[in-house]
Amino acid sequence: MPTRRPADPTRAFALGLIAIAAITLWRVALLPFDRADLFVDDAQYWFWGQELAWGYYSKPPLIAWIIRASTTIGSDAPFWIRLPFPLMHAATAVTLAFVARRLFGPRVGGIAGAGFATLPAVALGSLLLSTDTPLLLAFAVALRAQIALGERRSLGWAIALGAAVGIGLLAKYAMIYFPIAAAIAALVAPRARIALRDAGVAALVALLIVAPNIAWNMSNQLATLHHTADNADWRDGGLDLAGLAAFLGGQFGVAGPVFFTAYLAGLARLRDERTRYLAAMSLPILALVSVQATISGANANWAATAHLAALVLAAAVLETRPRWLATGFALNVAVCLALPLATLVADSWKVDGTLVLHRYVGQAAVSRQVHAVAQAQGLGVVVSDNRAILADLFYTLRDSGLAIYAEPVDGFPPHHYAQKHPLPPGPGEVLYVSRGEPPACRPGGTPGVEVAHWRPTQGYATIDFAAFRVPRNCWFPDG
Template identity: 55%
Template sequence: MSPAAQPDRTLAWALAGIALVTLYRLALLPFNAADLFTDDAQYWLWGQELAWGYYSKPPLIGWILRLSTAIGGDGMTAIRAPLPLIHAATALVVLAAGRAIFGPRAGAIAGLAYVTAPAVAVASLLVSTDTPMLFCFALALLSHWKLTRAPSVGWAAMMGFAIGLGTLAKYAMLYFVLSALLAALLSRRARISARDVGVALAVGFALVAPNLWWNYSNSFSAVTHVVEHNAGLENAARYDFGRVLEMLAAQFAVSGPVIFGAYLAGLALIRRDFRVGYLAIFSLPVLAVVLVVALRSEANANWAAAAHVAAFLVAGFVLRARPRWTAAGLGINLALTLALPVATVFATSLRIGDDLLLKRYVGRAEVSRHIAEVARTEGLDTIVSGDRSTLADAFYTLRDSGLAIYAEPVEGFPPHHYAQRHPLPPGPGEVLFVTTSATGPDCREEGARAVEAARWRARGYSTRELFAWRVPRSCFFPAE
């Protein structure tokens, strides 16, 4: 084969790999036996209540699920179907960025590494705001690289579109803006023209402006949620370097051990290769922020997801001349990619010892159906709970039951979306209150009494005993 034909062959193999992995994921979705996870069910509900923002996140994931369920119905397959498709699109953008920055072989490895990454394998089964954000981050990075090579109104508009849409997916997209500013400060070769900056800012702001207004109109609930529930820095008592090491180790599980190891090895080339230094600016600041958070409080591995777009590109560059390490890295990732969808097919029976392997993802719908049975037996048509997980599945599983579902009303800042948007209104009569408390609700009205209606242990996700109480609605409201 002539040298000129080699790049096309590399591209063909990469495209075929991305397509086959995606088709495999889609083919097994209808057989997935796992229930919707708490976040999945919550994002589905957001899609039923279209808005420019929600309690803790921007709106794009809700919009995506609204579109997918409008096409395919409210079944779990339709809810999950957009996930592998979006990841396939992201892999294509990563492939294109790798080809533009490092050449055909590096781009092919980067695209295949992305689509088979362990975190992507998981996120192709669970709804996550990271999924659309990563697509936008990759598109913005490709656009920015093109603009550093030559001015272009088209690429500037594309970058602004990616930044704006990515911010509507997850506010972590703003890491890209920070990195682009750092790149401009640190290297003349990483700067783009003032005109292109203006075009990108105009397009991006036009997309984000409605969400900013929504946040203003809703007391910046998303910001308050992040400060009070995610960062936790103000409540941290001490530094914990063990958490930092755990967070760093978790990044190997996000993109794959060989792939992330190749990225770290590639960082040694920062001074010698401008391209590696450029990509480091779009990854290291994200990692640094998340590691600092981990030093002071609990942090999730996916909080550093934005850093991995550039990491895949650097890994592709490092591995391009190392076929054995490439085969090992992609092979490890592919093994997990193939195994996870199969595991979900047997979610209700696959065990390790006495425990279900995927116990966190089964039993939720069963609990909701049992709650509905108890309510009907008691002659009640209203279900109330203060537990976000219980409410999330009840809203989804019991959507056609005719039962009214509400969150326990609270004073002060609401602890979750349901308390913010679906609190129990005052009124007459009784409700069925579901909780893990053996003593029932703490009634605010003197004289209101709760009567236990049922107690049971859930299968799978919950190890605690659940209680259903027959409670006067006035229990939740202080007497005037």
């Protein structure tokens, strides 16, 4: 009777890389047919890319630089704005595959790489613009460098580690979780201990990379740090157990129920030094964000970086459980295939008469209506107080010839547009656009006259919009 040949682990790793390539090709191939508008944050990140800087109101600058590079190669069409994100997720998946291969061998490496590429959160992040995407790539590279430095001293890997941390901080300040988790890992896992020289080199490189962003914050009222603190919002200090439950439950949605359950089961293997290392690089992040969720709420993606080490541990657990592994992949791949298809009918897919993806449709229609009103009124300047309206006005009407400004405000600006593009004083009238409310004129200012009022029947905002013909004297009574 012939004996069954054992599976070739090298072949399993290659299959994992092929799976990453296949799912990435699926995502990129369908991008040109995406019928969703740019989401408010997407349009804002594009606009930042038109004005390159070392920092922006609510985020560090890397996402804007990436979009600017892509649109310079191609155009300002949504395809080129979105293209870098599925490609970065593919690069993260490949990097994580090599991390897992170094720890557990090529078979687990293939599972981990394909597993990351098919995570539900990655499927969504390949369609929307998120600072988490470059952050995860930087975090994965930092993990690989950390493992290499734990094995032997290396100036090259030390520079790579510092560069990954510094670039990660330019993507999102959540990269600060890496040195925190790395310090804990060094206490519990010898493989995570790196030479003092290498740690010093990495710290210096990271500081040199992030220093210009620190300087930008210092010269801009600490805008990004101010916004980050506002998001954390620890002022009330209450206990939100429902928020904690929602956050923890959301982690099953981020990774898929089978993979996250496998990670939790893997934590029982703490006698294995590799498990202790991966637990140290994931649990502290989950714990810190859980505290945030308990105090004032937290989005599920705020702990996204924890899922890199968590997925490697899950892959190691599922390697010997083929049925659970197949089930986990089946669930996650179904989401990966479905989400890009859903964007193809974003403007027509309805349930009970309501667009399923209404949050991602209708922004451009509002901007085109504003353009029509401005033309009818013979006005060349449009002003709004609303970040969502402004974000799409700047993108959709980028070639219209209209000058677009934020309503000027006193005190700390509420968003990027008020910070960098407030209406300047001067003569004449402007078209003020809002969600129904007239402008808040300063004392002595001349109020405007409503010239248009409409309510979209579907899309992101089925609420009233209004346009007012307003003299600049409304905001600059002494001008």
